[in-house]
Amino acid sequence: MLFVTFFPHLIAGPILHNRDIMPQFADHRTYRLSLENLSVGLSIFVIGLVKKAVCADPLSGIVTAGYAHTGGIGALTAWHLAFCYSLQLYFDFSGYSDMAIGLARTMNVRFPQNFNSPYKAQNVIEYWQRWHMTLTKFLTSYLYTPIAMATMRWRIAHRMGVNRAAQQTLGGFTAMLAAPMLITMALAGVWHGSGLTFLIFGLLHGGYLCVNHAIRVFYPGRRSPRLSAAVLRCLATYLSVLVASVFFRAPTVASALDVLTGMAGLHGIQTFPAFGLLHNAFLLVLAGVVWLLPNTQQIMHRYHPVLEDVQAPHPRLLAFGSDLRSALAVGVAAAVGLLALGGTTEFLYFQF
Amino acid sequence: MTLSPRSFLLIATLAAGSVLAGAWAYTSAMRMRFLETGYPIWVAKQTILHRCDFGSVLVLGDSRAEAAIVPTPLPLRAANITFGGTTPIETYFFAREAMKCPQPPRLVIYSHSMPAFLRPGQGLWKTAARYGYIHFADLREVAATADAIHDESFASLNTSDGLTGVVRDITYAAGFPSIFVPSLVEARAIGRYETNRMLLERTASTRGRVIYPQPADK
Numbered sequence: 244m245l246f247v248t249f250f251p252h253l254i255a256g257p258i259l260h261n262r263d264i265m266p267q268f269a270d271h272r273t274y275r276l277s278l279e280n281l282s283v284g285l286s287i288f289v290i291g292l293v294k295k296a297v298c299a300d301p302l303s304g305i306v307t308a309g310y311a312h313t314g315g316i317g318a319l320t321a322w323h324l325a326f327c328y329s330l331q332l333y334f335d336f337s338g339y340s341d342m343a344i345g346l347a348r349t350m351n352v353r354f355p356q357n358f359n360s361p362y363k364a365q366n367v368i369e370y371w372q373r374w375h376m377t378l379t380k381f382l383t384s385y386l387y388t389p390i391a392m393a394t395m396r397w398r399i400a401h402r403m404g405v406n407r408a409a410q411q412t413l414g415g416f417t418a419m420l421a422a423p424m425l426i427t428m429a430l431a432g433v434w435h436g437s438g439l440t441f442l443i444f445g446l447l448h449g450g451y452l453c454v455n456h457a458i459r460v461f462y463p464g465r466r467s468p469r470l471s472a473a474v475l476r477c478l479a480t481y482l483s484v485l486v487a488s489v490f491f492r493a494p495t496v497a498s499a500l501d502v503l504t505g506m507a508g509l510h511g512i513q514t515f516p517a518f519g520l521l522h523n524a525f526l527l528v529l530a531g532v533v534w535l536l537p538n539t540q541q542i543m544h545r546y547h548p549v550l551e552d553v554q555a556p557h558p559r560l561l562a563f564g565s566d567l568r569s570a571l572a573v574g575v576a577a578a579v580g581l582l583a584l585g586g587t588t589e590f591l592y593f594q595f
Numbered sequence: 596m597t598l599s600p601r602s603f604l605l606i607a608t609l610a611a612g613s614v615l616a617g618a619w620a621y622t623s624a625m626r627m628r629f630l631e632t633g634y635p636i637w638v639a640k641q642t643i644l645h646r647c648d649f650g651s652v653l654v655l656g657d658s659r660a661e662a663a664i665v666p667t668p669l670p671l672r673a674a675n676i677t678f679g680g681t682t683p684i685e686t687y688f689f690a691r692e693a694m695k696c697p698q699p700p701r702l703v704i705y706s707h708s709m710p711a712f713l714r715p716g717q718g719l720w721k722t723a724a725r726y727g728y729i730h731f732a733d734l735r736e737v738a739a740t741a742d743a744i745h746d747e748s749f750a751s752l753n754t755s756d757g758l759t760g761v762v763r764d765i766t767y768a769a770g771f772p773s774i775f776v777p778s779l780v781e782a783r784a785i786g787r788y789e790t791n792r793m794l795l796e797r798t799a800s801t802r803g804r805v806i807y808p809q810p811a812d813k
Binding site (some may be wrong): 286 | 598
């Protein structure tokens with residue numbers, strides 16, 4: 244009963260497995276007030292609140308208005324719209340996950356990590372290991388693996404190979420990797436909503452993952468360690484995700500295609516949307532937070548914020564500690580988060 | 596220096612409280628500097644109402660009457676204290692205040708467009724309460740009356756901030772600074788003073804008559 248009614252994760256995750264949570268509920272120390280967990284939990288919650296109220300919500304009006312009128316959208320406007328939505332979704336959902344993790348921590352419960360800087364991923368496989376991580380684990384355990392195992396059993400029964408060499412044949416790859424992946428991601432897309440746009444979103448990601456696995460299987464080799472190569476991989480991954488996110492947000496397939504053809508320049512370039520210097524500076528700051536700063540779990544790593552091990556932040560200066568600087572930062576951030584609630588919208592993931 | 600969890604929480608709370616108190620003080624005292632152009636119009640008209648300076652004719656209602664009824668050429672001293680976007684709920688409170696004056700108006704012109712009678716609007720909180728002219732007790736009085744006549748339109752009305760019920764009434768009546776943040780950002784905190792001062796003077800000189808649209812917000 245407690246597992247089902249433990250409220251912090253109920254609205255939008257992380258998706259909990261009883262294996263992770265029941266041992267914590269069985270520990271009598273969970274039911275005692277811990278001021279350290281309270282301060283750590285509230286600090287995580289405040290970071291999530293700032294992400295949601297300060298970073299994500301101001302973009303909501305632009306995105307809603309933009310997707311309501313997509314006909315003949317110019318290239319710069321379309322890119323601006325897609326970029327704004329990708330930032331809104333990131334800060335909204337990661338902010339919500341932080342709030343859930345922080346709230347649970349105030350009650351001495353650790354949740355699994357759900358976000359690990361997904362836009363820093365250098366390929367789509369890695370992206371799904373960083374984005375809504377608990378959903379990925381759920382999909383892997385309960386959809387992908389059973390389908391892949393069933394395929395393998397069928398191949399064994401028909402005296403077909405299932406080893407690495409068999410995977411490197413077109414038939415083996417299609418049966419053991421591509422088909423289970425496409426089915427899983429199509430179902431994952433439909434899990435988010437019943438429209439055709441969500442199915443296309445899922446199939447697009449399924450396609451990306453198949454291509455990514457095909458490169459891994461057919462062209463194994465070390466990735467270039469150079470920074471420029473890493474940046475290019477990161478950019479390519481982000482652009483792929485960006486294209487799929489247009490289907491995720493657009494109300495209809497037609498409007499998604501409007502935005503995508505706009506991004507391709509088929510409706511002309513037009514001028515850059517006139518949102519002013521402050522808005523553009525705001526987008527730049529958000530992009531800096533996404534790609535250059537450590538994530539919440541890394542900032543809080545000294546206090547083991549989630550069930551998994553977390554890397555220390557870089558730069559170290561951003562590490563959270565029980566010191567005056569962190570206390571003041573949390574206090575000011577809490578006030579700023581509360582003040583920014585004036586124009587709050589619903590959590591994007593609330594509907595899924 | 597490492598802080599104990601108790602000290603950490605105390606310092607964080609004090610820091611949050613200080614920022615909120617500073618924001619609250621600024622948004623209470625400096626509204627002319629950042630609020631939208633509706634605010635100085637309200638200030639000018641409510642000043643007329645509080646001073647009982649409406650003469651013999653008082654015009655109550657919404658934006659149509661606000662633009663159409665011109666007090667200054669009338670043969671009697673008159674004042675137009677209509678407000679764009681208001682409903683009969685707000686007007687009821689203004690009329691009640693006018694009737695408390697030592698010399699109530701001899702003639703009241705009352706003009707609301709039909710849709711305003713059908714349902715309450717967000718303006719009750721977003722302007723009347725936010726500008727400080729409808730108080731917590733007034734909002735609760737409306738809620739109690741709506742309950743008594745089983746009118747659910749008041750309780751079910753959603754404002755864009757997501758707040759409802761008593762929490763919303765307290766937030767707006769107390770002027771919690773979060774309800775001013777969008778205006779603060781739009782005005783860069785101080786950027787509307789000149790426009791608002793000019794509108795205040797103009798509305799006072801026309802005895803409350805206002806023509807829309809107003810000069811664009813800076």
